[in-house]
Amino acid sequence: MTKKLWTGSDSKILPIFCIITFIVIIWYGFSIILNAPWEYDKAKRNSITLSKTELVSQTWSQKRPKLPTPHQVAKEMWDTTVNKKLTSKRSLIYHGLITFYETIYGFAFGTGLGILLALGIVYNRATAMSVMPWIVTSQTIPILAIAPMIVVALGSAGFSGLMPIVIISMYLSFFPVVVGMVKGLKSPEQLDIDQMKTWSASKSQVLFKLRAPKSTPYLFTSLKLGMAASVVGAIVGELPSGGGGGLGFRMLSGSTFGNTLHIWSGLFSAAILAGSLIAIISIIQRIVLKRMALET
Amino acid sequence: MVQSEVINVSNLDLTFVTSDGPVHALKNVDLKVNKGDFVSFIGPSGCGKTTLLRVLADLDEPTDGEVTVNGVSPREAREARAYGYVFQAAGLYPWRNVAANVKLPLEIMGYSKEEQLKRVKKVLDLVELTGFEKKYPWQLSGGMQQRASIARALAFDADILFMDEPFGALDEIVRDHLNEQLLELWKSTNKTICFVTHSIPEAVYLSTKIVVMSPRPGRIVDIIDSNLPSDRPLEIRDSKEFIEISQRVREGLRAGHSDD
């Protein structure tokens, strides 16, 4: 049974393991290559020649490497999570939680807004015709690029703290939800709708008994996309906040002060945050769809 | 008259492994098909008729038994491009117009450009689709799409034609017309045709030999050699001989079902 799990023709574990191993090996290799120039400079200044083994071991343990090795990143992450107090500004968890709250609120509002807009578009043709093109256009406006400005503007109008960042996060996540829900709410066949008509069903009955259940697969796909977008929104929203905290702030300060380990550990934490939240949605998706027998 | 054997099936067995357990699709199938025969396979769903056709075409592999096509294994026959296959759905590529669709096998098999043009014109003529070369599949009716699919199977020189319920999705009137055309085609080209259907009148009208099959497990119940003349206007369906053969087919089908 375990053999099948590893090497069965459908098993994903072995190939994933191989690819990850491959990536890690290449990573270590690039660490040597990218960090080498600095080592050579240092050696020249001290008039020593480096042996091959010295080069390898030193490029893998620089304090400000151009490319930190996997174990350096892991150590940094361990240090800043386990070894720091939760309330310390040096703790990765402290920053992670800030980004987490921004993401969750932004996601919640974005999903709510998306569903409301979707309902408007599906039920009111005038809304659909006037608003839909603008919704698409809204995504071509690089909100990420004007995030700094939004934060500043809202700040001077009295909204400070997490609020502007939540708004940016919301802006990015509502779009996948609108698009997905419109597709989903419109997915029932003419056949089903006619059937409802023969039963004289009211509009809300049709909504709750037919359209909403039929749109659940689309909803979950959109939620996953929306969640990813919320995380990105939260991180970029933090950049101009200058001192608020969060993973984006951490990456920016790492970039400003040349602390590459901060950048990489921040990036990995963001990836883990997004990945876990999306995984939670996936699990809920599987449970719900199984119970609705839309997925076996 | 020496009849040359084109297809020989002996003791064929095929069991599919599915997530619901093994399915015995074909059991102990013996069959001989001669050159120029028009053989129909008829039976209810699950009797293995499509599976049998696919084994002959090397689209499925048997679990036991011997099959030869043109004296070699089905795989070698397929690699030698010995047959044309017409599926239940027309299966035309929507991004190619009719002429381009018919050209597809010719491109793959490496015919010259002049040959391609010549053959496309010829087969479109045969199925009465001249003038529709530039149309796209979605602009054609179901019957026309199937005719294009048949033209495609005729474009290259294969002496054998495998057809899997090609007219199943069409209405009766179109079907009758296509049946007539198919018979004309067969007579003028003298190809060996293996034809799967679940319509008794269609099977009796078209064939020189009718293979009646039944399900669970899929097996041959009866092989009927038709004594109908080769000249067959549609009215022949009301003749005594036609009705007798139809009854024999019906009995075979019932016998197969009585095991339920």
Next chain:
Amino acid sequence: MLYFAGAIIFWILAWLVNIWISRQNESKILNLFPPILFGVSVMLIWEASVVDFEVSPVILPPPSAIYYKFISSIPILWGDFVQTALKGALPGYLIGCGAAFFVSLVADKFKFFARGVLPIGNFLAAMPIIGIAPILVMWYGYGWQSKAAVVAVMVFFPILVNTVQGMKMSDEIHKDLMQTYNANYLQTLLKLRLATAMPFIFNGLKICTTLALIGAIVAEFFGSPIRGMGFRISTEAPRFALDMVWAEITVAAIAGSLFYGGIVLLEKWITFWHPSQRGRA
């Protein structure tokens, strides 16, 4: 309050017109009106609110101010556009697409590779890849190369995931047909599977047009020569020259829409045969 009231009245009237239009039969010309009317009414409300409620231009400039700034800064805006969109986003987009296609073909031919790469690709496509921007700027310097690199990484994963999905999509019946012709891998790939994959590939391409521009702009936040949309925004915003910032945003919106529209036209041309292009619901 006069202007604001006027703008609201206009909005209501425009809405009524839209409702009337929505009840008419489909007409290409009439269909243009609702979004335009909606946009115009929003602009009017915006302009009126700024004037009537005396909103400081530091918070939100009126559309008229943005328009004037736009007109008077065209050379600068053009230079920024060239730097960010043409030298940064476009090359990055093309490189990312090319790399994604190549990897998809490899994944198609070697199933083992595919089974490993796909889950990882799906995972990375959802990640905040934008976080790589500071790292890439550190490696490739301040010029357009680092921006192109950021964009390439950002578009690589969504296009990879979509292309691989598309390659799986050929109908069984089409594949069987190819088998009866004894077509080889290359023939089947070129004559069948690439065509069926196109609708999916374009899905990915469309999504990535907006990602590309955003990636290039945000990458400039982390370091840039004294040109570029991101650069301009990050320097003008702290100076509260918000009209310039919004002018840049307008450029970005126009550029993004044109890029997206271009891909949509290309899609219409190449996948002309797909039901979604043929006007079926």
